Amino acid sequence: MALLPSLVKGMRDYSTLQVYRRNYMLSIIQSIYASYGFEPLETPALENRTTLTGKYGQEGEQLMFNVLKSGNFLEAATSPTNATDYKKLKPLISDKGLRYDLTVPLMRHIAMGQHQICFPFRRYQIQPVWRADRPQRGRYREFLQCDADIVGSNALLCEAEMLKLIYDICTKLQLRDFRIKINHRGILSAIAEPEKEKTFCTIVDKLEKIGFEKVITALQAADFNSQTIASLALLQKFKGNNSELLTQLQATIGHTDSGSKAIEALTTILTQADGLGLPNGTCCIEPTLARGLAYYTGLVMELTVENTSIGSLGGGGRYENLGDLFGATGLAGVGFSFGIDRLYDLMEEQNLFNPVTTYTTDVLLTNIEAKAERQLLHLLSQLRLHGFKTEIYPERAKIKKQLSYAHKKNIPFVIILGETEYAMNHYTLKNMQTGVQSSYSWSELFDLLSTALGVRC
Template identity: 45%
Template sequence: MAQKPSIPKGTRDFTPQEVAKRNYISDTIKRQFELFGFQPVETPSFENLDTLLGKYGDEGDRLIFKILNSGDYLNKVDEASLKEKDLAKLTPQISEKALRYDLTVPFARYVVMHQNEIDFPFKRYQIQPVWRADRPQKGRFREFFQCDADVVGANSPIQEIELIQLYDAVFTDLGLKQVSIKLNHRKILSGIAEVIGAQDKLIPFTVALDKLDKIGTEGVIKELLANGISAEAVDLAMPLFTIADKNNPFAVLSTFLTDSDIGQEGISELKYITENIEKLGLLSAEVSLDVSLARGLNYYTGAIMEVAAPAGVSMGSIGGGGRYDDLTGIFGMKDLSGVGISFGLDRIYLVLEELGLFPETIDQSVEVLFMNFGEKEVMACLPLIRTLRAQGIKTDLYPTEAKLQKQFKYANNRNIPYVALLGKDELQEQTVVIKNMAKGSQEAYSWKELALFSKEVRSEGQK
């Protein structure tokens, strides 16, 4: 007996209904991307391993899916490395490529390779899948889509303001009210590390801090201590991570970072962004300072942001991003500033599903189904079907001459709003009877009057 097939953990099949809902989200995001002046690009699903390694920190490197070299990949392996089972030495010998971990590093590689074809500043968007060898859990998958928007070649904080407005526009368009956009600045984090005497531990400091919502305060403290940050330094820093609860968080932060030039720079840049966002106003999102926000990826250098779902929804971040002043420098193109954000399509899907925010007709792949009464009737239906399709009405024909009861059941199961009946009598009279499945009413149209019916379908769809 054949073994029942399965799929890898952390991956999913999508039904037609699920694909329709995912397309609704990505189409909404894409529409706003283009309204804000971003252009589409795409990159390969896998990159050279050395393009990706070392760009995300040690933790990120461990989550990269490596691709074994084709053929006898053990043939060129150094015997000593094989016996030692040293992964750091072994991996480059058996793997030269890897599935992309995110869209930002491949985009930086793209910019460097195509710099002579690009007009800077360059605003690009990209909607493609990425892969991470993470532990699967709710809202966390090994294969998932990212929807990114980045601006390179512009170092003005106006770009951060625009990206916050972009977040606000997308989530408002999706009906997601009161999402929380949390802001911080890597220079502020550098200043904190400097003041507590842990500037040489900035990376482990930010990596641990980035896990606050996952492992809690005690877990973060434990990890900080394990990475060689003293208990005194931890005690000095921890009160700052509840700073959002205070009346004037910037004043508290400014006092703490009095002796840190880089920290004061971060405060000044972040205040510029928040004050102007407040002046401009947002449609529905809420913006706040969160000093515990770290965005553990190494390439961020300036303002960072993360979007949380509305209160009451159990979900991690549904978007995030920030400024990276020299990401292309890792590929030899120095001093090109960039800033970008990402939307977590899969998590947004789960949030919309939980809140019941998908339109009722979203999975309506057919608007009119013609019943099948036999070959002569079908041949009369086909020109009418073509007419409706030409007018933008999603129209189909039941493929076989089955019992009408079975055909109606099929239409009900597919939530098809209209059924067209063209039987022996209608063939003789050159008419077609259209039944409204929701109302139970029906009306006859001559073949030449189908344009009137098209208007009815359109008007119903706009309600």
């Protein structure tokens, strides 16, 4: 019996049209990354579990896809000591995992080749990542991340450049109503209990998802004191433009060491971003923005769009201690990651794919005359040699069927070599958009196609 075809939940196929559109997005993003001096990097899908664990926080690690060891691991799996404790069992049966993000593999790569890398290291990386999350719209188990990071500099100018980079990409993609929310982890550190700061940020990161009341309940359940909760409630009420928010923050937490440093950093970053030409109002300070990943230590960023249910389109921030875990001591970095799948959904929602070319083939050669086969094959080779993306209908069939094929594939031009054309050593060229067709010699045909398709030979 034939298998019923199905997809793993949270995974997707991409149709030809979707691939064209994704490539359009990626070409724009890559060109802007390159204009900022970022260089490409790729890392493997599989990483050692020791590389991945201990970097994302407890909730992040629960979403990691672990890969079973090769060979017989049943003995460890059925051991009475470990049978009821999955945390102890995991490393016994799994020593690898699918990458959860692109930042940790980046730091592992840098640590392995730090003596050959030129710092500050500007790299971009466009590859899929995997998370064992509950699938829903805008949240998949496999998705494409598009990262840009600057590693090896503590200068706040790096953060300012990241903000302008995000703006340039969103503008080039013609996104409407986008905002870049920013905050500094020092703002939250100033009100959190020091030994529980990471837990605090993980819970606060759920504000938009579960609401303020449920966040308060979660903080109480985690034994956070009333002062911390009251301070968070105060931050939640802060309103105004960036200048007004900085004034309110100064009055509230400016007396603390982490608070004053965070306020100073935010002020400097916004000033430098303004100097780079970032329009006023593009960035909005959000005092409760946390970003859930445990390795962030400074500025955090999140890209959102008004009036959509898709959620954030990307996020990032400053990390200062991640390299230490791999022996790359003192290598701080800052980066941002676009979620391409959510970005695609938004662009589709805003009807922004109109300029995307949706065909690969420029010219179709019809196949209707047996004695013309050799001449057709020669023509096919010549067209390809001169840069025209060309295909031949593989079997002889009625012209109506072949024209229907060209129409379905959105092929702009069709060349017909029938009995009459073969006898006259001419070719009939049909424009599939206008329906107009005329007969031409080879040189005339070549010139016309070159002009119409913009092919330079």
